[in-house]
Amino acid sequence: MSDHASAVLVRPARLEDVPSITAIYNEGIRGRTATFETRERTPDEVRRWLGEPRHPVLVAEADARVVGWVAASTYRPRACYAGIAEFSVYVAASARGRRVGDALLAAFLPACEAAGLWKVLSRIFPENEASRRLCARHGFREVGTYARHARLDGAWRDVVIVERLLGDAVET
Ligand SMILES: CC(C)(COP(=O)(O)OP(=O)(O)OC[C@H]1O[C@@H](n2cnc3c(N)ncnc32)[C@H](O)[C@@H]1OP(=O)(O)O)[C@@H](O)C(=O)NCCC(=O)NCCS
Numbered sequence: 001m002s003d004h005a006s007a008v009l010v011r012p013a014r015l016e017d018v019p020s021i022t023a024i025y026n027e028g029i030r031g032r033t034a035t036f037e038t039r040e041r042t043p044d045e046v047r048r049w050l051g052e053p054r055h056p057v058l059v060a061e062a063d064a065r066v067v068g069w070v071a072a073s074t075y076r077p078r079a080c081y082a083g084i085a086e087f088s089v090y091v092a093a094s095a096r097g098r099r100v101g102d103a104l105l106a107a108f109l110p111a112c113e114a115a116g117l118w119k120v121l122s123r124i125f126p127e128n129e130a131s132r133r134l135c136a137r138h139g140f141r142e143v144g145t146y147a148r149h150a151r152l153d154g155a156w157r158d159v160v161i162v163e164r165l166l167g168d169a170v171e172t
Contacts, residue, residue, distance in 0.1 A: 007062055007063075008060050008061070008062050008067075008099070008100055008103045009060070009061045009062075010058050010059070010060050010061075010103050010104055010106075010107040010108075011058065011059060011061065012056065012057065012058055012059075012111075013049075013050055013057040013058060013059045013069060013071075014050075015047065015050065017059050017066050017069075018043045018046050018047050018050070019043055020059070020065075020066035020069075021046050021049075021057075021059065021066065021069045021071075022041055022042065022043045022045075022046045023092075024066070024067075024068065024069060024090050024091070024092050025040075025041055025046065025069075025088075025090055026040040026041060027090075027092065027093055028090040029041075031093070032152065032153065033125065033127070033128055034090065034125070034128060034131070035088075036149075036150045036151075036152050036157070038152070038153070049071055049073070053115060054072070054082070054085070054115050054116060054117065055071070055072040055073055055074070055085055055115070056070075056071070056072050056108060056111040056112055056115055057069065057070070057071040057072070058070050058071075058104060058107055058108055058111060060091070060100045060103055060104050062095060062100065067091060067092045067094075067095035067100055068089070068090060068091035068092060068095060068100045068101065068104055069089070069090055069104070070087060070088070070089040070090075070104040070105065070108045071087065071088055071089075072085035072086065072087050072108075072112055072115075072117065072120060073085060073086045073087070073088070074086070075121065083116060083117050083118040083119065083169075084117065084118065084119045084120070084121065085112065085117050085119075085120050085121075086120070086121060086122060087108070087112075087120045087121070087122050088122065089101055089104055089105065089108075089131070089134070091104075096130065097130070101130070101131075101134045102134065102137065102138075105134060105135075105137075105138045106138070109138060109139075109164065109166065112166055113166040113167045116167075117166055117167075118165065118166050118167055118168060118169035119163055119164065119165055119166060119169060120163070120164050120166065121143075121161065121162060121163040121164070122135070122140075122161075122162050123146065123149070123159035123160065123161055123162075124159060124160045124162060125157060125158070125159060125160075126145065126158055126159070126160050132160065132162075135162045135164070138164065139164055140162040140163060140164045141162065141163055141164070142160050142161070142162055143160075143161040143162065143163055144160075144161055145158050145159065145160050145161070146158060146159050146161060
């Protein structure tokens, strides 16, 4: 672990973290490098993420301030896919590049495994080098690229699909 990571505490999100999680997400939405989402979220919407046993939500604290979060969410409603989750990870712009994302994923993957998930996945803009490297470091496989998956601000964008197997699903 680097010096930076050792100063970061990762823990399950609590209700009082909701405003910080929301602010960091909305900053990421405004940045236009992470997601097709353009509508900023309200704290009420983010509050609903918490308390789902199958979908861990963790925050990273540095100097007693929430500087990042990672959250699992529903992949598909079909019962056969109940062990698969989507995930998102966002670090406050002022704290990026200091291994906060690294610390979040290092805690998140075991939390997902403990929650009974067998796979987490996400989609990343090809240009999002930080996210692709973060995922590669944590054992994600780049499955392929969806071409022209959706438009962001009117422009077609590709996305790279990444997946990480967990628990029994890991091939030995
Ligand atoms: C993607 C993100 C979560 C990474 O978190 P972070 O704390 O900034 O990243 P870390 O410091 O832990 O570094 C992770 C890896 O990315 C690399 N990296 C970090 N910033 C980078 C940058 N600006 N450009 C290229 N690579 C970068 C690091 O070198 C490291 O790679 P390595 O493990 O091969 O050395 C963060 O940058 C972020 O919140 N970005 C905006 C939101 C986003 O894109 N979320 C992901 C989409 S769901």
